[in-house]
Amino acid sequence: MNNIPALKLGIAAVSRDCFPMSLSENRRKEVASEYAKKGLEIFECPTVIENEKHMRQALAELKEAGCNALVVFLGNFGPETAETLLAKEFDGPVMFAAAAEESGDRLMDDRGDAYCGMLNASYNLKLRNIKAYIPEYPVGTAKEVADMIEEFVPIAKSIIGLNNLKIISFGPRPQDFLACNAPIKQLYNLGVEIEENSELDLFAAFNEHKDDPRIPAVMKSMEEELGEGNKMPGILPKLAQYEITLLDWVEQHKGSREFVAFANKCWPSFQTQFGFVPCYVNSRLTAMGIPVSCEVDIYGALSEYIGTCVSEDVVTLLDINNTVPADMYESEIKGTFDYTIKDTFMGFHCGNTAASKLSSCEMKNQKIMARALEPDQEPNITRGTLEGDILPGKITFFRLQSTADAKLTAYVAEGEVLPVATKSFGGIGIFAIPEMGRFYRHVLVEKNYPHHGAVAFGHFGKVLFEVFKYLGVEELGFNQPKGMLYKSENPFA
Incomplete structure (x- = not known):
């Protein structure tokens, strides 16, 4: 990297x-x-x-x-x-x-x-x-x-x-995604530079790369990475064109900064205009050490970049998405792993997790977007997601965030991805974090964190905790063990 x-x-x-x-x-x-x-x-x-x-x-x-x-x-x-x-x-x-x-x-x-x-x-x-x-x-x-x-x-x-990072964003954020919006004041306090652009700027740059002579070489790299998962080869030329567009933008716009991360618009007008879903390209840049957050999540990109520096490895950004069904918990987790059902959840995004962090991967189309944009027809503009179950093993779930009144907060929680099939779609895994239920209520909900969390593949809680302290985070949450009450936790519950 x-x-x-x-x-x-x-x-x-x-x-x-x-x-x-x-x-x-x-x-x-x-x-x-x-x-x-x-x-x-x-x-x-x-x-x-x-x-x-x-x-x-x-x-x-x-x-x-x-x-x-x-x-x-x-x-x-x-x-x-x-x-x-x-x-x-x-x-x-x-x-x-x-x-x-x-x-x-x-x-x-x-x-x-x-x-x-x-x-x-x-x-x-x-x-x-x-x-x-x-x-x-x-x-x-x-x-x-x-x-x-x-x-x-x-x-x-x-x-x-x-201190040498520029976050490049292409927006605006999707409608009803205020959760991914936070004041940029704290970026400057941290020494981070921000360049905010329009989705039109990105579209113009993409069109300028039509028939770029580098496209075949990038397509070959994609084919080698996907292997048998290359189920939609017809979309690769556009994806390769987009990858080159972003990498060229880095070189042309990083200016005085050495390092770059992206926070990019990815739906819904992206599909109708660009003609594909950008998830797979986002995964490839993140694997290069250039995090690309979904839905113009600027603090998500910031968190991913910190995780990249700490782990010197690929990271991802996932929705803290859905509960594990009771029947799946009973048949696949209970008695095999030492977690209650409230300790478990599914972390998901459309297809932005790098191939190296998936048990197996396949190029697919975005199922949710297809319902609205091209129902009852062969997928076309919703192609471009990298799907598969996330590799089992140790993880650290974390996020650095600015509150609405521009105060730095953060959380860190260590856990694991369980070796249990998700039976679902997207880049997804079954996560287990000790005392997740209480952490969810008294940190994530209580402290108004958005639904995106950064994931580092390994246990890096100790280092991340110290990084956030060094940065001057005012409130630093973690998954407190049993017997250690949160300030807002009812002691009689």
Whole structure:
């Protein structure tokens, strides 16, 4: 994927002037050595920072090395002014960690008191309104700090990605989809750029790509991906033309930004004018690391992009769609999996999930749209969905959202896709999330979230939670376990 940041991580040790500088320097070297044992690279800033002049020197060394993320390491107590100014002036995400004491035999001459220094560092960061990642328990041995740094990597990639992201939208949103509408103010607060266009702009660009010489090569790629699922080959020329249109738009419109995501109109006039459904193309771009959200869901695209950075894998965007029928639950889930029926639901979209995340895939037409646009006839303009059951396995369901009054909120919930046939249509799976029923009522409904949720394929809740904290999310929901009541939950129920 070439649409997410490449990380160049640096580590800078800090030292309070009444402690031995060598203590901090040697502890930094031990951390870097442990990190290298993981097969990972980190630039060791040669200057140990005691004061503001050292801070300027270290900044120059980090910049020359091309570092875009930084670990500030308190090898001893640390200078609270210089270390927090370093975080303020460094151009990229910053993590703070501190050294634990190594041995009882060394407490007379080599005690560093970084446990204490971390308190002052955090206080000074708050005073200066500086964002920084501080691990759950930020004090440790060299190996433990190396583990913390490894956990910082996907967080740093997400922050760098957002600061260099442009979301390109083609609208307006479909009628009665106010749920996908949210103020864009928070995008700018996050460092994200937005380019909003008309559906007519997209249509004009699409028409300009008629008979593009690259179309046959894209069609061949589609044929190879679909294999036996290539049931509607006649629609491939238009889909290939559309894919090229979007990729060219990226290159022509990303401007000063490095990374791009789309939030695109996909119905109902799309079908009548373009002559197809764009779902399959959306799935292919998302597999390239360029998320394309449905129904002009701008915060859905934003969420997908964060998931791409965190997982370095394909993501998808699904409706939190329908309940699992009681008879299906009784015959296929109960007694086999440790979930109640309220823990389960079906996640669905028309056909935007990448082929690599489906058990099997087939090109079909959009069943719901066909009812209205071409009833009782052979599908034509509603062709273009990629359908199949979603691969079973671990997932994380999440979303970053702006409220109507422009406050950042988010939720994260880990669960799994069950290996149970859905017996339905679209890109769809049976999802199971512990205590989903309560989460649905007291987070999704209570906090007014839209029906779209981003899905990362794996358990990434810990990282996503930290990303959202770093971004300044004011209210962060999760699927609380039994015995942990939500604020709005009736304790007598």
